Amino acid sequence: MDSTDEIWHRDATPARPSRPLARRGRALGVALALGALLASGATMTLAAPAVAAAGDVNCPSTDCVRIAPAAGSPVAIAPDNAGAVYLAYSGGDLLKLDLASGVLTTVTTGLGNLRGVAVAGGSAYITNFDGMLQQVDLATGSRRTLAAGLPSLFGVARVGSTTYVTDGKGEIVAVPDGGTPRVVATGLGFSYGIAFDKAGAAYTADMMTGRILQTNVTTGATRVLASQAYEPTSISVGGDGLVYFLVAGEVKRVNAVTGVQSHVTNINGINSFSFSLAESGDAYTTGNGGGEGLWRIAGLTSR
Known part of the structure; x- marks a missing residue:
């Protein structure tokens, strides 16, 4: 087991530092405790931030609405930009939320110790901690294995006929269809x-060093777009072309061309570890500690 695997398996009880380090301490607790949470399926409870500032997103509010019940905490979220959001759970379940009706249904179960989900072309692409990449037909729930025997897999994205994943060894792995x-x-x-x-171009967020990275997946060349004082736990590209990430409940964005970084908002009231952006600019996230369930943050990219 390498050092990254150790971090994502060990239990940790984070200290509760006073502000202004409280928000950073909360991220550390999430980062260290998530491995045990994902492996066990338990619910993690941490304290929500105590003070809201002007411009913050407060949950619940008109800007942040819970749209699905507290059906556990999904480890990954993927909007399909066609009226549904898909939720992956560490226990191996893949669920679908119909945004119009609010109905939550099960697509399939038994997918293993899940970590990531991406949706494209009527399929979900699923990573799990045991090094397996699977494709699930969203209409039938049938699945097939695209790759197995890899290091522990986490992030996943679909580009054309290739699926890209991040692994516990600090790599991006390309899995072409049939290749x-x-x-x-x-x-x-x-x-x-x-x-x-x-x-x-691919974007990743290194939780170990705080780097936001841009990678040319053809050449393997990588450059640092931004460096953080603490670990970024989420990465998304908005319809505006800007790169969005989450650092201890604070949403930031960086322009990949100019390198200019800016504050977007703080997410208060729920302990959000990551979010997924829809083409509309809305963001979907989950919460713990009284904020369980799936939440929609309206117009995150326009803030």
Whole structure:
């Protein structure tokens, strides 16, 4: 087991530092405790931030609405931009939330110790901690294995006919349809997610060093877009082309061309570990500690 695997398996009881370090301490608790949470399926409860500032997103509010009940905490969320959001659970379940009706249904179960989900072309692409990448037909629930025997897998994204995943060794692995998995980039640290822009560049968030990275998956060349004082736990590319990430409940964004980084908002009232952006600019996230369930943050990219 490598050092990253150890971090994501061990239990930790984080200290509760006073502000202004409280928000950072909360992220550390999430980062260290998530491994045990995902492995066990237990619910993690941490304290919500105590003080809201102007411009913050407060949950619940008109800007942040719980749209699905507290059916446990999904480890990954993927909107399909066609009226549904898919939720992956560490216990191996894949659920579908119909946004119009609010009905939550099970697509399939028994997918293993899940970590990531991406939706494209009527299929969900699922990663699990045991090094397996699976494709699930969203209409029938049938599945097939695209790759197995890889290091522990986390983030997943679908580009054309290739599925890209991040693993516990700091790599991006490309899995082409009908082809052999191959490592296309190394030295990326630990990123729980991966996102692509319209030009085909990949973005990862290294929780170990705080780096936001842009990678050319053709050449493997990587550059640092931003460096954080604490671990980023989420990565998304908005319809505006900007790269969004989460640091201890604070949403930030960076322009991949200019390198200019800016504060977007703080998410208060729920302990959010990650979020997924829809094409509309809305974000979907989950909460713990009294904020369980799936939440929609309206117009995150327009803030």
